[in-house]
Amino acid sequence: MTALDALQGPIDEGLIGKPPEDERGTSLWRGAFRRLRRNPSAIIGSVIVIMLVLIALLAPLLAPYEPASSEWIDQVTPASVPGPSPGHPLGLDSFGSDMLTQLIYGARQTLVIGIVSTMIGVIGGAALGVLAGGLGGWWDTGVMRFVDILLSIPSLLLAVSIAAVMGANQWAIMIAIGAAQIPIFARLLRGSMLGQRRQDYVLAASSLGLRHRRIVMGHVLPNSLGPLIVQATLVLATATIEVAALSYLGLGQPDPAVAEWGRMVVKGQDRLQSDPRLTILPGLCMTITALGFTLFGEALREALDPKSRR
């Protein structure tokens, strides 16, 4: 240790400081994971999501009966639907099937529609975003004007317009919900890529003589994905709700044999006064699912945000 070092020692410590033990040498994602584990709402959110996935996967084992069996239809009268009884812990639905079974199978439907439609949105949005943010110039202008046009239609109406063209079927619902999210993902990825393009590592890569395509696909894109992943988690919540809205508008799942929470809510409205259970239970399932994805998504956003990393 030289005299100069001794002089600078304490100042050095104070000014630069050492990174806190747990932040040293960690990647962005590992740091984010650590922050997630400490965040109670992330834990609640992921517990809900994991439960939902388990329920959906294990539906045939968990459900007491066959879905949409209408086995007890003779017990349903125009005036009343049998409520909870020993054989049916949550009662029957208005089609004479077991409510609990329908709710469990509904989780499957929600998860499948949510994941597939979010993937459609992410892939479509990422393709447009990479075109705009990676190529720049005319591509950027053209793609972003197109995105502006799509954004000028409220996303529910956009989904409705697409569903109306495709007719009522499973794929139409997923494509409609997913495609309505494409402009949001595209704009998000483009913004994130433009921010990354000004970073030093891009300059370094291009001065090393890397080709433009390799810089964009190999460096800029992977570093820009954070906001996209957060948004995807939040869109899973939106998708759950939009499925129900499409059902309400008569553009939902047409096959009555497929249990779907949105349609259950809509069908329950006829008996709202005499039997609110028929609306409340599926509504509650949707709300809890949306809550799980939202809590997890918000926590992920916070964990990846450099401002909250202290």
Added chain:
Amino acid sequence: MLRFVARRILLMIPVLFGLMVLLFVWVRALPGDPARALLGEKATPASIASVNEQYGFDQPLIQQFLTYTSQLLQGNFGNSPRTGEPVLETFIERFPATMELAIAALIFATVVGIPLGYWAAKRAGGWMDTFAVGTSLAGVVIPVFVLAYFLKLVFAVGLPGPLHALAVLPSSGRQNPRIDATHITNFYVLDGLLTREWDAAWDASVHLILPAIALGSIPLAIIVRMTRASVIDVLSEDYVRTANAKGLAQSTITRRHVLRNALLPVITVIGLQTGALLAGAVLTESVFAINGIGSYLFQAISTLDFVVLQGFILYIAVIYAVVNLMVDLAYGVIDPRLRTR
């Protein structure tokens, strides 16, 4: 400022033109023969031919597009094949109901949301904060029409048992039909005030309460969240510390320094909510049987009345664009720094 306004207006033109093209293509992409879809099962070849002639579906696409564009530029959006009513007139006639509902929803969301967000930020981490964050989460995760049903069930239809006493509000419509009200503007509350028919104005306001809360839950969530985040940021600014240090009254600091700076992003967000409000109106209006553009769109969707859908989507996009333009202009008024840029 003037250049900024002109630029913003010019930028709207390509977007709206693009939307027109997109809607034109969309209608032609609808499944099946449009004339047959219109007339249903009982269509005869002769009636299909007459509808084709009337709406020009049998012309070449280019010809159809030219007719469509020139009609749009003249403000003529055609008639609904289902009801025979002109689309534009229907829209204008029904717009006040939706506008009234949207304004009531925004008033509810702002009056509740900004104080809630502000107090949450002042006591970040406290129970008030938890409550505010919980409210905003609830607004995001509960589907609008589910919330609308529950409000209707509890406060209008009535739950069985002692809670039935809560059902004091009307369950549907805009005004009690037994009230003989004069309508000048079709904004029922405003009409009541203008004509000094106080009972009519009161009745129309009471009818707005439940739909406004249901519809307002969407912007409420976002306003609470934005206000909270924005106030937390501003409270740690140097100028707030300075204002505190020089002994300004708390109310002055709040009004002049904190809120004035913190509300800028909140206003943008309110503008961006217009689209969500108009789309949410489709669901809310049909639950509460309000004759606005939302419930008309609902019928148009369920009967696949694409002439109406096309027209209404275009109008909604125009309104959305205009509201956001006004928000940008309001920015210039509130924040003098932006005027010079």
